[in-house]
Amino acid sequence: MTLSILLWLAVFAPSVAIPNGMLISIPIVALILIFVKRTRGPTFSAVFRSIPVSLAVGALAGAAMHFAMNPLFDLLARQVTGAEPDLSSLAAVHGDLGNYLKLLALGVLFGGIIEELIDRGFLLGWGTAEFGEAWAIPLLLLTSLGFGLAHAWQGTAGMITTGLSGLCYGAVYLLCDRKLLPAVTMHATSNAIAITAIYLYGVQ
Template sequence: MNGLPDSLADFGPAALAAVIVAFYLVLGEPVVGHVLHRRFEGRLRSDPGARRSFYRRLLVLEWGLALLALVVWLSAPGVDAGQVGLRWPQEWPGPVAALVVVLVLLFVVVSTRALRSGALLEDPGAVVRRQGEGRHAEPPGHATVALLPRTAGERRLFTVVGVTAGVCEEWLYRGFFLAVVAALAGGLPTGALVLVAAVAFGLAHAYQGMAGIVTTGVLGGVMAAVYLQTGSLLLPVLLHAVIDLRFLLVPARVLPAGRAAA
């Protein structure tokens, strides 16, 4: 199921604004994300409130972008709610898509178990040793690990961040973005739309390094495929929130201390 806009003319007077927002999601968001995370890591070395402050910045940024895209869509007379995924599922995933969803949930379970055991977390001493040897100091997944909440207050705020990511990022990168891409390209097959969504979402997480780009890109493609088949953002939003909120199951005792993680 597709049902996306056929032409940029469907956006009417909001066409230019829609294109600008879409290009920002692909080109601007990776830069902004990189800058924000570098500043966060710098503050983490000396500021115990750095994570809470960063979470609040994320909330402002994501809800701000989501509201901007919403205003642009509301100004587009030829694009209805169904064409941006704001409706109940029109059909449920077929066997292949259902299998993909199961694999995503399996990934959530396996990765959560590994994180809880500390298997995916590097000993902070190894980071220090690499620094002393003049080698790259940040282990794979460092950016993600540094963001994980340690205290009860951080966990409460992180819960809001996780739900926000599920709602706002699916709206931005699947509902709104794919509608603009379909309108610009006209008649793109579903496979091409899934690929474009995967690349855009992966680049948005460039601050996580190549491994993060690939992982989030694959997940972004999966969400796009589920969205395009069901015609609704509902299932992608739920899956996305579950993927992000799984980090709440990681006990603080297995995470590196704030200074070491930075």
């Protein structure tokens, strides 16, 4: 059990403690998946009922996240901090097709797949399988906190909104029997809509 805790912390800690720490977590989790066989099944378990069902659940949840939940999260963050999430670093995407396509690829592939594989598949999925069902909610809260802190580049308001978004991704993951594809599709869909809105209308 001590080794399992250390492996979990080795993946979780960089994204919380270091700017862009997720880039450190990626090779760490890759090495763990290669050398610790029992981590692979829970981490890579993907399909909820069927691929079409998984994709449909994720796409609908992602659209609901962008159009229904994100405005509420922004409102809450504004009430708490008096500020909006700082997306100024994405301003160059507005009206620039090349930058849009680059950010879209990053948002879908890194945000949708890599972040979900690490935060939901490994930290939440394998963590729950390894430590027991009683840890599902504590790990959901911890991974959501870590997800928010990993987005410190968006300011305090952005950390609040992304932390709440992580809570939603994790909830969908758990509700779909810890299958990764719905959460991946949800995250990718939400990111794709948000990035397209920045391209069309600029940073709001």
